[in-house]
Amino acid sequence: MSRQLHFNLFLHDTGHHEASWRLPGSDPYANLSLAAHQHLARVAEDAKFDSVFLADSPVLFNDPGRRPSGKLEPTLLLASLAVTTSRIGLIATASTSYNEPFNLARRFASLDHLSGGRAGWNIVTTAGDAAARNFGLDGQPLHRTRYQRADEFLEVATKLWDSWTDDAILADKQHGVHALRDRVRGIGHRGEFFRVDGPLNVPRSPQAYPLLVQAGSSEDGKEFAAKWAEAVFTAQPTLAESQAFYADLKRRVARAGRDPDHVVVLPGIVPVIGDTEAEARELDAELDRLIGPEYALRQLAHTLGVDPGILELDRPLPRDLPDEEEIEGAKSRRTLIVDWARRDNLTVRQLIGRLGGGRGHRTFTGTPVQVADTIQEYFENGAADGFNIMPAVLPAGIEAFATKVVPILQERGLFRTEYQGATLREHYGLPRPANRLVLAGEGVR
Amino acid sequence: MSRQLHFNLFLHDTGHHEASWRLPGSDPYANLSLAAHQHLARVAEDAKFDSVFLADSPVLFNDPGRRPSGKLEPTLLLASLAVTTSRIGLIATASTSYNEPFNLARRFASLDHLSGGRAGWNIVTTAGDAAARNFGLDGQPLHRTRYQRADEFLEVATKLWDSWTDDAILADKQHGVHALRDRVRGIGHRGEFFRVDGPLNVPRSPQAYPLLVQAGSSEDGKEFAAKWAEAVFTAQPTLAESQAFYADLKRRVARAGRDPDHVVVLPGIVPVIGDTEAEARELDAELDRLIGPEYALRQLAHTLGVDPGILELDRPLPRDLPDEEEIEGAKSRRTLIVDWARRDNLTVRQLIGRLGGGRGHRTFTGTPVQVADTIQEYFENGAADGFNIMPAVLPAGIEAFATKVVPILQERGLFRTEYQGATLREHYGLPRPANRLVLAGEGVR
Ligand SMILES: Cc1cc2nc3c(=O)[nH]c(=O)nc-3n(C[C@H](O)[C@H](O)[C@H](O)COP(=O)(O)O)c2cc1C
Ligand SMILES: Cc1cc2nc3c(=O)[nH]c(=O)nc-3n(C[C@H](O)[C@H](O)[C@H](O)COP(=O)(O)O)c2cc1C
Numbered sequence: 011m012s013r014q015l016h017f018n019l020f021l022h023d024t025g026h027h028e029a030s031w032r033l034p035g036s037d038p039y040a041n042l043s044l045a046a047h048q049h050l051a052r053v054a055e056d057a058k059f060d061s062v063f064l065a066d067s068p069v070l071f072n073d074p075g076r077r078p079s080g081k082l083e084p085t086l087l088l089a090s091l092a093v094t095t096s097r098i099g100l101i102a103t104a105s106t107s108y109n110e111p112f113n114l115a116r117r118f119a120s121l122d123h124l125s126g127g128r129a130g131w132n133i134v135t136t137a138g139d140a141a142a143r144n145f146g147l148d149g150q151p152l153h154r155t156r157y158q159r160a161d162e163f164l165e166v167a168t169k170l171w172d173s174w175t176d177d178a179i180l181a182d183k184q185h186g187v188h189a190l191r192d193r194v195r196g197i198g199h200r201g202e203f204f205r206v207d208g209p210l211n212v213p214r215s216p217q218a219y220p221l222l223v224q225a226g227s228s229e230d231g232k233e234f235a236a237k238w239a240e241a242v243f244t245a246q247p248t249l250a251e252s253q254a255f256y257a258d259l260k261r262r263v264a265r266a267g268r269d270p271d272h273v274v275v276l277p278g279i280v281p282v283i284g285d286t287e288a289e290a291r292e293l294d295a296e297l298d299r300l301i302g303p304e305y306a307l308r309q310l311a312h313t314l315g316v317d318p319g320i321l322e323l324d325r326p327l328p329r330d331l332p333d334e335e336e337i338e339g340a341k342s343r344r345t346l347i348v349d350w351a352r353r354d355n356l357t358v359r360q361l362i363g364r365l366g367g368g369r370g371h372r373t374f375t376g377t378p379v380q381v382a383d384t385i386q387e388y389f390e391n392g393a394a395d396g397f398n399i400m401p402a403v404l405p406a407g408i409e410a411f412a413t414k415v416v417p418i419l420q421e422r423g424l425f426r427t428e429y430q431g432a433t434l435r436e437h438y439g440l441p442r443p444a445n446r447l448v449l450a451g452e453g454v455r
Numbered sequence: 456m457s458r459q460l461h462f463n464l465f466l467h468d469t470g471h472h473e474a475s476w477r478l479p480g481s482d483p484y485a486n487l488s489l490a491a492h493q494h495l496a497r498v499a500e501d502a503k504f505d506s507v508f509l510a511d512s513p514v515l516f517n518d519p520g521r522r523p524s525g526k527l528e529p530t531l532l533l534a535s536l537a538v539t540t541s542r543i544g545l546i547a548t549a550s551t552s553y554n555e556p557f558n559l560a561r562r563f564a565s566l567d568h569l570s571g572g573r574a575g576w577n578i579v580t581t582a583g584d585a586a587a588r589n590f591g592l593d594g595q596p597l598h599r600t601r602y603q604r605a606d607e608f609l610e611v612a613t614k615l616w617d618s619w620t621d622d623a624i625l626a627d628k629q630h631g632v633h634a635l636r637d638r639v640r641g642i643g644h645r646g647e648f649f650r651v652d653g654p655l656n657v658p659r660s661p662q663a664y665p666l667l668v669q670a671g672s673s674e675d676g677k678e679f680a681a682k683w684a685e686a687v688f689t690a691q692p693t694l695a696e697s698q699a700f701y702a703d704l705k706r707r708v709a710r711a712g713r714d715p716d717h718v719v720v721l722p723g724i725v726p727v728i729g730d731t732e733a734e735a736r737e738l739d740a741e742l743d744r745l746i747g748p749e750y751a752l753r754q755l756a757h758t759l760g761v762d763p764g765i766l767e768l769d770r771p772l773p774r775d776l777p778d779e780e781e782i783e784g785a786k787s788r789r790t791l792i793v794d795w796a797r798r799d800n801l802t803v804r805q806l807i808g809r810l811g812g813g814r815g816h817r818t819f820t821g822t823p824v825q826v827a828d829t830i831q832e833y834f835e836n837g838a839a840d841g842f843n844i845m846p847a848v849l850p851a852g853i854e855a856f857a858t859k860v861v862p863i864l865q866e867r868g869l870f871r872t873e874y875q876g877a878t879l880r881e882h883y884g885l886p887r888p889a890n891r892l893v894l895a896g897e898g899v900r
Contacts, residue, residue: 031626031633038626038633042568042658044538068557070656074634080619080658083565089534090569093489109558112513112589120528123487124535143652144557174525181476181483188476188483189519207588211515213487213525 016396027402057412061099092125099434101130127216127433137339173209236262252393378414461841472847502857506544537570544879546575572661572878582784618654681707697838823859
């Protein structure tokens, strides 16, 4: 079979466009609704998507006045969705900065057991001082420090997931031996950030580790991805930039001693689908009218690390902005936005319009065939192994994508018509991790 | 309607008897099986139980060689069970010593949303050095310190659950106002153990707080229960001790300025049901034969804080044992066991036999009518508001209890035949917490 596309649905209550909740058909309580998420997951599963994904941050992230802001905790919500789906992968975001490795390793191992091997972890270091202040800190740790902690966090988590061998459980009723003691081992981890004895209190799960996903694209973020990630979410506004990112990341993976085919790169796209091009463009425009520009301006100023007063709606961005090096939050997001605004010579208002929908992700506006063509173009020209689908409006956007775009790609032989594998890693064509403690002959207690 | 009994099913894979997994009908992988837990929850819900409950500790607790030891993380497992049940309450254990209040408050608020108001939290401080060593510590914090942290933890968690008012969300699409900003407030907590800004990133849930459950019965544990708990699990081997505990706890609740009727006391019982008394006793004996005494002896020595070498199977406990004050782990468990052994003049082997089934909880062995009679006796004589049902063997033990004992109690008008309320608190006849930040007019940002 030829190389196949992969699709992830980025779940986001009424849609990724920040004004989507204001559309007449939107349920403004969808962020808290199990039923709404069940429906989205089912549509994606019916379309044979590889996975669904929930973003997260341990802080009230958006202005609650402006849009649905509270969110259900992702690992719990996905544990619920595990019951109402049977094949699709379930990827939850969780922070390495504000969790303990033992607890989080346990939750993901549990989700993997509960879902029969469909768990994935989007590993984030969590930008922002507000989150830090929910955890006893005055402000966020340095960007570099957060990634150092993330690296050791993964070391601990993978050791814990390896602390039971696959064949540890004997369940010998006759002799009263449940597990073989020498196959359940302490990890005795002593590091800079963590000391963890182990073993984990959950046996090795169907996938061994959850699928490891990553989304930061700063220098440190990409090095982390090269070392640990098996799937990478990314945001690039043009084909050329996606190609450059793709090539760069695969090179880094090879340099880290891993097989570049064992990391799938998934740029985010916002498909805006109309039966005609005009219809698609009208949908785009309607959403942009619903964004309040003053609010968006404050958000933009925050990302750029400047005072909102220095931005003017109908002028370009000021020349003099803080460098990426000065940003301790989301470094790569800032650079992306600034480059885009400068290249296309956008006013602040135009920039806001483009960010409101895709937030820096590429918007594909057009007919189903046009959207499918662009996907294929990216896929066949070294820009993507698949896509992170971020519809501006939900559930309408994913229903349209599933029923109109997916069949075209299936017909072209680019996307599965049936699930072949059982686990999330099998969907993405990735190998199950070997047990590193067994390989190393380490840690037997 | 007359005062009604309450029942909680303490979920425990193949049963509370440590040898239950070795019975021919037991599934030795039940601890990892969603289907097995779904079945237990469904049986309990069909019998109109108030709740199901999962114990937990963030450490590999049992010897994995001896019995199924790994456990799925309770909040995730209950999020799955929320989907396959519709009325029964879902109580998860979580530790105040090894979690951050922001993360845990969020998970329970999420579970309450996902389940439509059926979440409960069994609040534990987690005894033992082994758990501490999974979280960067050399050994457990002092017993007193753990309870001080628990107290402040609850202060933070309840503030977070109050950080959105019930009427915060307007969802006004026309004007683009989702929540009213002055009804979503930071909590600005600054304490000895925690500094947390808030607000929570989940709106106030159906029950406002999860049902607050507690199970420690040391002096500090009871004071904590008097202040915070709405339901109390406890273990007493005799009616007289249950009565004493019941009266003592209700007095403490009143002294703490709360209504004693707003705390339900639920002793644990292990019902061993046979169609005849002889049959019930034979089931009891069969299980005890399956316990390996050397292993049980080591466990007992650990609880008592002594070297296993000083215990002899066919002699009584030594006179000279560490006092409760010297124990930093589970204080009240130790005292219970020692008192019991001394009073009944048990050998170590006999003590092990009694502990193996109920682990200090009261075993009710007999016919369905005898078990129902004992339940009624406790209920009507100031010893219990209901029971924490801990069958020695599962699912058989709960199926027998549900189909044979429950109908007798329903016939006697002591137990519901239909759910009346929708939320877990309504099942237990407890009021929904008022918003303390609103009452205090505090924290408006
Ligand atoms: C599709 C996508 C999803 C993301 N989801 C999250 C998220 O859920 N939580 C989070 O804190 N950051 C999220 N991020 C941000 C990154 O993980 C990262 O924090 C951010 O890019 C800043 O990291 P950097 O400084 O390495 O670029 C996401 C990024 C992308 C492209
Ligand atoms: C029915 C019941 C269930 C319990 N479940 C747990 C549990 O899941 N996790 C835990 O750490 N302790 C559990 N405990 C123990 C108590 O919470 C407490 O830790 C123990 O009694 C020691 O506390 P104390 O020193 O205050 O007595 C349970 C106790 C009882 C009676």
